[in-house]
Amino acid sequence: MPSASVPPASAPIAWIDRLKAIGIVLVVLGHAVDGTLLHEVIYSFHMPLFFFASGYLFSARDARQPLSAYLHHRIVPCLRHYLVFSLVGALYYIVVKHWGPDHRPLGELLLHRAASVLAASGTSQLPSLTQPTTVWPIALWFFPALAWALVGLRLSARRASPVLVALACGAFALGRFAENQGWLWSLDAGVAAYPYLVLGHLLRRHRPVERSQPLPVRTGAWLLVLLTLGAVTAVLSSPWSQSAAVATALKPLAFAGIVLPGVVALTRPGPARWSGLLARSSLTVFPLHIIVFSVLDNLTRRSGPLQDLLAYGEPAGIVLRVLVSFAVLVPLHLLMLERRGPPA
Structure with missing residues (x-):
């Protein structure tokens, strides 16, 4: 893959920032409308957008780096973010559960949170624990899953495109088998994420949506990409049964119909200041908005006549949770992380 055909790894890519900005808004909105049809539609594609973007950002330089340097540059930050945000989430959880209405024993909470952080999976049942532990905040699975998928991409990225496609298909099958198995360190989620990174990497390798291409070419390429992402997501998230066939078929169509118009617009020229800020802030918004939701839930229960409304x-509660999440966490990201420069 000629390095001249790939944007420099350090250069911001405006449409990727716009894509990630849309993705993080959908993540927060999806959690705010849990249990609704909108939630199901958003969940059919919102996380693949992030993995796809990470695959697109995987550069020729990443593929040529020594494995040790690559692990330090791309994987260690994922694990560091996981541990930091895990400790923040665990501390909040322990405070709420021990000193809140539940009054659960401190020793039991410490044991559960330690098991959750060390397991880094959706659920993990360890001996002597009365119930499964759950990673909390729930969004933290993303960091170890991304680390696994990035390692897989690094080990396979120099292969020919047909080989990568075959590996991605194999990962589809393995990810479907491993789904919800609770493998340690979110290995099952990492396997399921690998195909989306491959798709993004192949798109970057062959550049079908660069601005230099005519709009019909970009539109057709994005339609293919989004239909593929939607179809893969549907297969991974739906049970293998006849009754799920209709939903499986509709998911990629809804995915393409909802996202395609916006994504085609993302490739337009122009500044991306706000989308760039949202994209960078997703590092903080993604794991911590669940804490914001929890705080708001506790406050609204004490809001008297506004309790039912919020x-x-x-509707008012959904708007409140989404707006407050960004109003609190974007400035927090700027104060805590942005001063050291945006992540590579």
Whole structure:
């Protein structure tokens, strides 16, 4: 893959920032409308967008780096973010559960949170624990899953495109088998994420959506990409049964119909200041908006006549949770992380 055909790894890519900005808004909105049809539609594609973007950002330089340097540059930050945000989430969880209405024993909470952080999976049942532990905040699975998928991409990226496609298909099958198995360190989620990184990497390798291409070419390429992402997501998230066939078929169509118009617009020239900020802030918004939701839930229960209006799932409650999440966490990201420069 000629390095001249690939944007420099350090250069911002405006449409990728716009894509990630849309993705993080959908992540927060999806959690705010849990249990609704909108939630199901958003969940059919919102996380693949992030993995796809990470695959596109995988550069020729990454593929040529020594494995040790690559692990230090791309994988260690994922694990560091996981541990830092895990400790923040665990501390909040322990405070709420021990000193809140539940009054659960401190020793039990410490044991559960330690098991959750060390397992880094959706659920993990360890001996002597009365119930499965759950990674909390729930978004933290993303960091170890991304680390696994990036390692897989690094080990396979120099292969020919047909080989990468075959590996991605194999990962589809393995990810479907491993789904919800609770493998340690989110290995099952990492396997399921690998195909989306491959798709993004192949798109970058062959550049079908660069601005230099005519709009019909970009539109057709994006339609193919989004239909593929939607189809893969549907296969990985739906049970293998006849009753799920209709939903499986509709998901990629809804995915393409909702996202395609916006994604085609993302490739337009122009500044991306706000989308760039949202894209970078997703590092903080993604794991911590669940804490914001929890705080708001506790506050709204004490809001008297406004309790029903601002309850979880109500229109005003949805707007409140989404707006407060970004109003609090974007400035927090700027204060805590942005001063050291945006992540590579």
